[in-house]
Each structure stands twice: as C-alpha cells, then as structure tokens.
C-alpha cells in the first residue's frame with residue numbers, strides 16, 4: 297500500500313466514524329464516509345449514501361469508490377447502534393434488526409469489497425467491535441451477541457484472506473463519548489410491569505454514565521490511523537480507559553466465576 301490510501305468509513309455522520317473520517321482525511325488519505333442520509337454540509341471528506349442493511353445500497357457505494365479511485369485500500373466497518381433491553385422481553389424483530397446492522401452490515405460490506413482487494417492482493421478491513429464483544433453485558437445482550445458474532449467473523453475471515461494479502465482486525469473500544477447514548481434503541485420490553493424493570497433502569501443508568509465519561513472519539517480515530525500504519529494489524533486491539541481495557545486480560549486470566557462476580561458487582565446485580 298502507498299502512503300495515501302483510499303479509505304471507506306461506514307457510519308461517518310457521527311461519533312467514532314466521523315472522527316475517523318476527519319482525522320484520516322486531515323492526514324492526506326482519500327476518505328469516503330457514509331451515512332443513510334448524508335447531509336449536504338461539507339465535513340471535509342466525501343460522503344456517500346449507504347445503508348448497511350440493504351445489499352443494493354452497499355454495492356452502489358462500493359462501486360462508486362471503485363469507479364472513482366480504481367481501488368480501495370482500507371475499510372472501517374463502524375456503522376452500528378446499541379439495542380438495550382432484557383433479553384426475555386426483546387422481540388425477535390428487534391434482535392434481528394440489531395444483527396442486521398451490527399453483524400450482517402459488516403458481512404455485506406466485506407463481501408462487496410473483498411473481490412477488488414483480492415485482485416490487488418492488498419487491503420485492510422478494520423471491524424469496529426466493542427468490549428461488549430468480549431464480555432456479555434447485562435441488558436445489552438443482543439448488542440453484545442452481535443459483537444461476539446463479529447469477533448468470530450473477524451477471526452475466521454483473517455484465516456481465509458491472509459494468503460491474498462488482505463488483513464482483517466477487530467478494534468474493541470471501551471466507552472467512547474459519542475451520540476450512541478442518545479441513539480440507543482430501547483427494546484419494547486423492560487417497561488412498567490416488567491420483572492426486570494428496576495435492574496434494567498439501574499444498569500442503563502450506569503452504562504449511560506460510563507459512556508458520557510468515555511474517551512473522546514478522536515482516541516479511536518488515532519488507533520485506526522496506527523493500525524493503518526502498522527505492517528501487520530493484529531487479531532484485535534482495544535482502545536479506551538485502561539480500567540476498561542483490562543477487561544480482556546481479566547477475562548482471559550481470572551476464573552470465570554470471579555470475572556462474573558466482578559461484573560455483577562460493577563452493575564449492582
């Protein structure tokens with residue numbers, strides 16, 4: 297790959313994606329950001345319309361980049377949202393919606409960009425996962441499940457495409473201060489009359505407080521830039537407050553019962 301890279305960042309209208317697209321274009325990369333409803337206001341990089349839940353929309357956006365640039369070096373699969381609610385009371389439709397964006401959205405984009413990357417024997421795919429993809433979080437069960445699935449996809453895909461010169465890596469942010477908090481979708485369950493209501497509200501308050509105290513999105517953008525500059529992007533990396541990043545090591549080294557006890561006490565469960 298040359299120094300000036302052609303980069304596609306999904307979900308670049310807000311939060312982490314916006315910070316990534318801005319930083320990478322400031323550093324001289326040719327950046328295409330995406331949104332389901334791109335605003336006409338210039339953000340300093342080109343914006344394309346893309347809904348990761350629609351095959352045709354993904355194909356059209358990728359085709360535009362390839363037609364204009366001839367190739368694509370880096371994809372940051374960032375578009376996503378958080379669904380909150382008790383698992384028992386989350387409808388299948390709500391659960392499928394979460395997977396359609398956070399998991400199948402990434403799969404659609406990967407399938408659309410891989411042929412051209414394979415042909416050039418070069419490419420980097422950065423999948424924005426979460427520490428919720430390392431530990432199952434209470435009342436964010438479907439969000440966590442979608443990110444666990446993304447972790448599996450990332451590990452498998454790495455093995456399949458390495459021989460074509462393509463790298464795939466998982467980026468696991470802890471809490472990041474972005475509009476994800478306001479954009480959180482609440483499952484229909486968990487409301488008045490729900491046996492989970494009190495625990496759900498307590499946990500949600502903790503989650504939202506932690507997000508507001510999260511690191512700025514620019515920190516994640518800097519990590520994306522670092523991954524692009526590395527010769528080899530590893531299987532995964534974390535970014536965020538150290539107190540949260542150690543979750544990965546804690547889960548690997550502590551006995552499961554102790555790790556779970558710590559999580560329960562953290563969330564007041």
Ligand SMILES: NC(=O)c1ccc[n+]([C@@H]2O[C@H](COP(=O)([O-])OP(=O)(O)OC[C@H]3O[C@@H](n4cnc5c(N)ncnc54)[C@H](OP(=O)(O)O)[C@@H]3O)[C@@H](O)[C@H]2O)c1
Nearest residue numbers: 307309310311312331332347348375376426471472474476
């Ligand atoms: N903030 C955190 O604490 C945190 C922690 C760990 C991981 N993450 C992950 O980081 C990623 C970005 O989150 P954020 O915090 O930056 O949230 P955000 O500010 O709410 O931004 C979400 C972005 O995703 C896009 N998006 C949502 N649904 C989409 C769809 N169906 N098709 C295309 N784009 C879609 C939105 O674009 P439009 O609405 O304009 O289409 C928006 O640009 C997510 O994958 C999230 O899971 C966030």
